[in-house]
Amino acid sequence: MQFRRPSEIPFPEDNPYSKAKTELGRKLFFDPGLSGTGSHACVTCHLPEVAWTDGNARAIGWAGTVLPLRSPSLLNVAWLDRLGWDGKFPDLESVAFTPLLSPANMHQTEPELLAKLQADPDYAAQFRTAFGGDGITRRRIELALANFERTIVSAVAPFDRWIDGDEQAIPETAKRGFVLFTGKANCVACHMSWNFTEGAFYDIGLAGDGEIGRGRAFPNSIKLRHAYKVPTLRDVARRGPYMHDGPLADLDAVIAFYNKGGRERPSRSELIRPLGLTDTERADLRAFLETLTGDRDTRPAAVSDK
Ligand code: HEC
Ligand code: HEC
Numbered sequence: 001m002q003f004r005r006p007s008e009i010p011f012p013e014d015n016p017y018s019k020a021k022t023e024l025g026r027k028l029f030f031d032p033g034l035s036g037t038g039s040h041a042c043v044t045c046h047l048p049e050v051a052w053t054d055g056n057a058r059a060i061g062w063a064g065t066v067l068p069l070r071s072p073s074l075l076n077v078a079w080l081d082r083l084g085w086d087g088k089f090p091d092l093e094s095v096a097f098t099p100l101l102s103p104a105n106m107h108q109t110e111p112e113l114l115a116k117l118q119a120d121p122d123y124a125a126q127f128r129t130a131f132g133g134d135g136i137t138r139r140r141i142e143l144a145l146a147n148f149e150r151t152i153v154s155a156v157a158p159f160d161r162w163i164d165g166d167e168q169a170i171p172e173t174a175k176r177g178f179v180l181f182t183g184k185a186n187c188v189a190c191h192m193s194w195n196f197t198e199g200a201f202y203d204i205g206l207a208g209d210g211e212i213g214r215g216r217a218f219p220n221s222i223k224l225r226h227a228y229k230v231p232t233l234r235d236v237a238r239r240g241p242y243m244h245d246g247p248l249a250d251l252d253a254v255i256a257f258y259n260k261g262g263r264e265r266p267s268r269s270e271l272i273r274p275l276g277l278t279d280t281e282r283a284d285l286r287a288f289l290e291t292l293t294g295d296r297d298t299r300p301a302a303v304s305d306k
Contacts, residue, residue: 003163005194009078009150015093015143017150020130025148027126028141033116034100036107037062042099042145045071051235052152057246062107070246075234078150080199085228085244086213087201092146097138110138117141154195154234155294162291170291177288180281185258187285189271196233196292202269203227205262206243213244215267225267237290251289255282 011017028034032041045059046052052074054060059067069085083089089098099105100113117123117136127136130144161169182188191197201214203226215225228244242248248257259282261274277285 002192003159003194005156005160009153011078011147011150012091015146017147018130020126021144021147022151023148024123024126024130025144025146027123028145029148034106034108034113035062036109036112039063040106042096045099046074051075051239053239055239055241057241059105061105062103065104067104069244070241072231072244073235073239074149074152075154076195076232077152079195080197080229082199082229086216087199087229088217092149093142096142096145113141114138154232155296157234157292157294159288159291171287173284173287174291175288176281177284177286180277180285181288184281185275185277185285186271187258190230190269191233197230200230201227202230202271203265203267204258204272205264205268206247206257211245222266223269226265227267233289233292235293237293251286252282255285 009017015021029042029046032038032044034041039062045054047054054071057070059069059071061067072085077083077092080092083092083095089095097110100108101110114136117127123136127140127144131140158169159174162175181191190200190202201224203213203223207213207226207228211226213225214227214229215221218224236242237251240246240248240250242251242254248254255277258272259275259277262268262272
């Protein structure tokens with residue numbers, strides 16, 4: 001059944017799960033000492049209590065710099081092939097040094113970062129436990145951070161209990177909303193599977209003319225112009241404002257946007273069109289989206305010790 005949660009986190013062969021790596025990655029993720037001036041940790045922009053986003057329409061980097069994009073949720077990143085709103089990162093390991101070395105973001109340099117970590121006896125010991133000898137390297141930092149990030153998995157939500165057969169788990173409005181989600185509104189065409197995305201890219205008719213999105217990597221593609229990655233909808237009610245640069249403040253605004261169908265242009269997906277939803281149907285759709293909120297905020301999931 002496509003909506004059932006998987007029982008295991010996928011780890012790639014070249015970065016298998018280990019408790020020591022994940023614990024080191026967790027420490028690095030929460031440490032503002034990684035940034036050039038101590039101003040930012042990874043967690044500054046990816047906060048567990050708001051589904052690993054930060055509540056800002058666009059992320060705020062070093063010295064108050066407003067970055068062009070919103071901090072995306074890190075929920076269920078283990079299941080994504082390409083990372084970043086426009087898919088610029090080929091895997092999870094390749095993400096970390098972009099924010100770290102960006103002068104507008106964490107404002108760090110690689111030699112300084114390595115020197116800082118090497119000078120700290122706790123880090124030196126943790127890197128040794130996780131990787132054996134040969135010290136602290138950029139690659140090891142990337143491996144540890146990605147190992148930790150793969151343990152960020154959405155918690156069981158009322159929707160999951162309903163899918164498992166508990167009819168009382170969600171209200172009738174939400175059940176009607178699910179019928180709309182998979183039928184008349186056809187959200188499921190892009191937000192499919194238990195994670196409500198398979199990481200594809202579409203123009204939904206939202207981005208401005210100058211926002212090229214995935215089209216930057218595919219300049220000859222009409223359909224990838226203004227296309228952005230389909231985000232997971234897990235914990236979606238917990239983490240507005242929405243979309244790649246946060247123009248929609250709440251779920252009502254998102255549903256109103258889809259109901260109108262976005263800007264008509266050659267790149268817009270054929271799956272996007274005016275939906276003609278009534279007020280009740282819009283409320284039902286929202287009630288369904290709210291059933292995707294996990295029972296607890298998502299501290300990294302426990303992974304069995306290996
Ligand atoms: C100033 C805020 C900020 C900080 C600090 C930050 N990020 Fe991000 N993060 C972002 C933004 C904005 C994006 C979107 C970038 C893009 O799409 O090109 C992002 C994207 C990501 C993604 C891709 C998620 C996806 O769904 O595609 C991962 C993984 C990630 N960050 C991990 C990290 C790690 C690890 C660190 C620390 C080394 C970090 N971030 C520090 C703002 C931040
Ligand atoms: C053609 C594919 C497609 C369809 C159909 C679609 N979406 Fe989306 N959805 C996307 C893409 C792509 C984004 C990200 C767009 C961006 O950031 O510019 C998105 C973003 C969202 C977001 C914001 C999530 C976040 O973290 O910012 C929500 C909520 C959402 N969609 C709900 C829905 C609902 C409800 C429907 C049905 C009415 C729907 N979507 C139909 C592709 C689609």
